[in-house]
Amino acid sequence: MTTSTTTSEALIRQGFVTNEYLLRINGGLSVPCPADLPPPWNLPSRMFRFPIETSEHEDGVHIGLLHPALADHPFVAIIEEKLGITLDREGAPNEHGYSKRDTAQWWHAVDLISSDHWQALLDTRQFTTDHDIARAVAYGLTYSHHEAKRMGHITTQEARQIMAAIDEAEPESRRAVILxxxxxxxxxxxxxxxxxxxxxxxxPAPMLAWALIHGIEDGWFAYDRSGFLHWTEQGRTRYAAGDSDTFTTASGQGAFAF
Incomplete structure (x- = not known):
């Protein structure tokens, strides 16, 4: 692990952080101008914009990467050159062993899903986990952009492509998933x-993602005016039917339960 009693002083002297107080409360370093970076480092991922974490210990500041593959990040190369050190590829856990590494993998998945970069997420899949990608699919189907068309961050067709890319097979029973x-x-x-x-x-995240995909496709879920996914009247009636092969809609008509 990279440690030094003068690491914080070097970071301040080189202009990477204003003072020790900000370094301590931020727990990491931010990329000054992420838009000027080459792909994929210019993607709107918090992992890419805050690739380095720091923690304070009795022997000084520990500094490391939120993911081993961030060693190729241009900002990381600058930090290592200016400080004359190699950043720990396994992060910089605090004195209690906590690190933001796992959280950063979730950031990467959900940030790209919610910013219309789901294809870039698949291209940079090595920075996250399939579990986090499935969680992000569920998030993208549940919530919407507030400044755009409020029909989810991704469509069910896009969600299906993502689930196929991470090898999460579609459940055979749509009914069991919803129930x-x-x-x-x-x-x-x-x-x-x-x-x-x-x-x-x-x-499990994949099961939830498939439940939302099926529910939207079959009319059990719909988006309200705010862009949040919710149960429809048809969906609530269908759920109440349980394992029955048919159910009665609100209009009194019979329908098959798929």
Whole structure:
């Protein structure tokens, strides 16, 4: 692990951080001008914009990378050259052993999914995990851009391509996946209309992603005016039917439960 009682002084002297207080509370270094970097380092990923973590110990500041592959990051090369050290490829855990490395892998997946860079996410898959990618797919289907068309960050077609790329096969039973979700319950605010959020127990990320894909495709879920995914009346009726092969819609008509 890279340690030195003068590391913080060197970082301040070289202009990478203003003072020790900011270094301590930030716990890392940020890239000054990420837009000027070559691909893929200019992607809007927090892992790429804050590739270096620091932690304070009795023997001085420890400094390391949030991911071993960040050794190729241009900013990392500058830091190593200016300080004359090699940054620890395994990060810089604090005195209690905590590091932001695992969190950074989630950042990379969700940041690219929510910024219309899902193809770039697959191209830089080595910086995250398949589990985090599946979690990000679920996030991208549940929430939407607030300044654009509020129909999710990604479409179900795009979600299917991502799931195929990480080798997460589609479940054979669409019914079983939907019924694995928690029973629909309304939220009733003091003001405004009630809404029906999609809650779930601790489902594996791939299973949740497929449940959302199927639910959107089959009309069990829809986006509200704010761009949040929720249960539709049809979906709630279908869920209440359980394992039955048919169910009665709100209009009184019978329907097959797929």
């Amino acid at each position: 694995a979700l928690s029973r629909p319950l309304p939220c009733k605010p003091d003001k405004g209309a009630e809404y029906w959020p999609i809650n779930h127990p601790a489902l």
